[in-house]
Amino acid sequence: MSRLVRNRATTVCAAVLALVLSACGAASTSSGGAGAGSGGAAVKLANAKILDDPRSYEGPTHAGLAGASIDPIATNPVQHLPVTVTDSQGTEVTVKDTSRILALDLYGTLSQTVFDLGLGDDVVGRDLSTQFKEARKLPLVTGEHSHELIAERITELNPSVIITDTSLGPWDVILQMRDAGIPVVVVSSHRGIDNIGSLTEQVADALGVTQAGKRLAKRSERQVAATEKEIKAVAPQTVQKKLRMVFLYVRGQAGVYYMFGEGSGADSLIDGVGGYDVAKEINWKGMKPVTDEGIVAAQPDLILMMTKGLDSVGGVDGLLKRLPAIADTPAGQKRRIVDMSDAAILGFGPRTPEVLNSLAVSIYAPESAIADAPGDPFVSTTADSGTGS
Structure with a gap:
């Protein structure tokens, strides 16, 4: 794909996402997932209790983030201006x-x-x-x-x-x-x-x-590479055994239900956590309103979501009620929904290594997953809503 075409596609995806997000009102602040932990230090994937078969686990998981925040590379960086x-x-x-x-x-x-x-x-x-x-x-x-x-x-x-x-x-x-x-x-x-x-x-x-x-x-880049190496050590390696994943963006109050595909950023996230991005298989590009046919065709084993999105439909029960086609997929039958803070999950940047680690723990070692720790910089409040507002 040429740089011009790629840039145009990226701009269109960003515009669609901005339109979707801006259409939504404030969401509730309770956790939509059911993280097994109770907060505290982040669990490293290398120290987590890995499932023998990640497809066997039943129930939702919240991918929490610890209270660590900004880590400047320099306190007074050498600056050359103009x-x-x-x-x-x-x-x-x-x-x-x-x-x-x-x-x-x-x-x-x-x-x-x-x-x-x-x-x-x-x-x-x-x-x-x-x-x-x-x-x-x-x-x-x-x-x-x-x-x-x-x-x-x-x-x-x-x-x-x-x-x-x-x-x-x-x-x-x-x-x-x-x-x-x-x-x-x-x-x-x-x-x-x-x-x-x-x-x-x-x-x-x-x-x-x-x-x-x-x-x-x-x-x-070094931290991301190290995290991806740890994930590769525990994630299934063959296409047949990889978890089939999709990313759903929902806002129940606004009636917004989107599935993110190629070029949306969600595809990079799924690849990063060792999943199989079903969007490629069904030729789902960019960000489009989800359909029953799309969900059924995808047959995901696991669904990634933003926390406020899951909250906005009343958790997993509400999601299955509003999108009943999910019940006809392995993810729906096992209630395998992994959610993470709206302001973190697709915000690729300096904190990406921790985001990948937390998601991977929630996917491959859910019993070791933590809830958002006190002081987590990505936990939103009602007065200060995050990306998912």
Whole structure:
């Protein structure tokens, strides 16, 4: 696939996801899954009690995250300004000042990256998906329960630079910021394991901390590779034995039921946890409203979901009631639903190694899974809803 076609496909997927997420009201905050643990330190897959047959397990599992949060690669990264970069849209942008940074995207990935580069003290605002504790007190520049950028909130913060992608809108707001003379650097909207490093470097280059970016990219890639190696050691290796997985995005209040396929980011996540991405088999591309035919054709052994999505339909019982076709699949018959915090599960970035580990534990060693630990930066509250709002 050419870069142009790939970029267009990514932009379309991001736009669909933004539309879906923005259409939804606030969700409940209780855990939709039934994690076996009661919180505490994260369980490493290498130390977990692995099932002899992951298909044999019955019941839902919540993939919790421990309280660890930002881990800056440097406290005072060496910075070289001004810097001129050509962004992902081919626009040449000169950044002279990074004292007031806005890093905005649908997933909260960009703000996490800026903090892990060691520039968190210079961030002046946040998007709705930025949920980690170090950033929670920053003012929102999106709606309290939507992902729509609000121009007045941005200009009030007087940002010296904006790092963003095409996943948030309306795009006219971004153009308005450029017209106002604010340097706006548009990075890749693609989210997946394959570009965690390159996306990190794009952000770092735009902020004049190239060396810190390279170090953070290498650290993230090294940790992801180590986690994937651990997963490979316990996950079935043949196609016939791999767990057939799909990713469902649902919001019961808004009547939204989507299955995420190729190019959505969910495919990269499923590959990362050692599953078989059924979307490829049934030619399910991007993000589309789920159908009974699609679910039945997929015949998943396990379904991945966002926590608030599962909550919004009343847990597994409610999901089976609203999408009865799931009952005709192995996942429905064994109630094998694994959910994770909305603001973490598809936010590919510095915390991806922990996300993969937690999901893998919940899939292959569910009795060792933990609930969200106290202080988990990705646990949302009613007043501060996350990606799934």
